[in-house]
Amino acid sequence: MTAKKRVLMIVGDFVEDYEAMVPYQMLVMLEHDVVTVCPGKAAGDTVMTAIHDFEGHQTYTEKPGHRFAITGDFASIVPADFDALIIPGGRAPEYLRLDEKVLAMVRHFAETNKPIAxxxxxxxxxxxxxxxxxxxxxxxxxxxxxxxxAGGTYMQPGPGLDTAHVEGNLVTAPAWPAHPAWIREFHRLLIS
Structure with a gap:
């Protein structure tokens, strides 16, 4: 058994379904405490998800997903109470990045060198x-x-979009096909 960690997951409406649901379930299966939050929402609320698929077009397609449960009150979240941060994709990051409290949370994890996925x-x-x-x-x-x-170096994924990249406390991946590698590497950081 591994040491249980508290993980904060920031989501919003039209977060990518697989990128919220699957990591949440995988981390809970590994006995971590995952708290999901969304600006303007409280525990018991939900966000709508979108399913993005790769079907041979020039970009991904989008279909309606499931409702995803919010388990924490965004307004009262204290990032220092968490061991790590996870940020799913989809369309939510596009507008979440306009929320200064969200950005302050992200900066907390970066500045304290806590794992970020x-x-x-x-x-x-x-x-x-x-x-x-x-x-x-x-x-x-x-x-x-x-x-x-932003002054970063973009790490090109393989053709299957199924690879993860680790640099220090940061674990990143191109899309949901990378879940096995992405969550494995994030979990390694959590328990190290």
Whole structure:
């Protein structure tokens, strides 16, 4: 058995379904305490998810997903009470990055060198928080220009979008096909 850690997951409406649901379930299975939060929402609320798929088009397709449960009160969350941060992708990071409290939470984890996992469009929060300068980061390829503009080094994923990149306390991946590698590496940081 591993030491139980408290993990904060920041989500919003139209977070990518697999990138919220699956990591949440995997981390709970590994006996970690995962608290999900969303600006303007409290425990017992939900967010709507979107399912993004790769079907041979020039970009991913989007379909309605499930409701995803919020388990913590965003307004009262204290980042110092958590051991790590996880940021799923989807469309939510696009507008979550406009919330200064969200960005302050991200900065807390970066400045205290606590493990951070971000996938797909999740690194948009890292960019907006200003924590990627001189850092290596993977993401969905469409986020690469933002990472580079923020002074980071974009780490090109393999053709299957199933790889994870680790640099210090940061574990990043391009999309949900990388879950096995991404969560494995994040879990290693959690228990180290």
């Amino acid at each position: 971000a996938v797909c469009h999740g690194p948009q929060l890292l960019v907006a928080a200003g924590v990627l300068e001189n850092r290596q980061c993977s993401s969905y390829p469409a986020v690469a220009p933002e990472i580079t503009a």
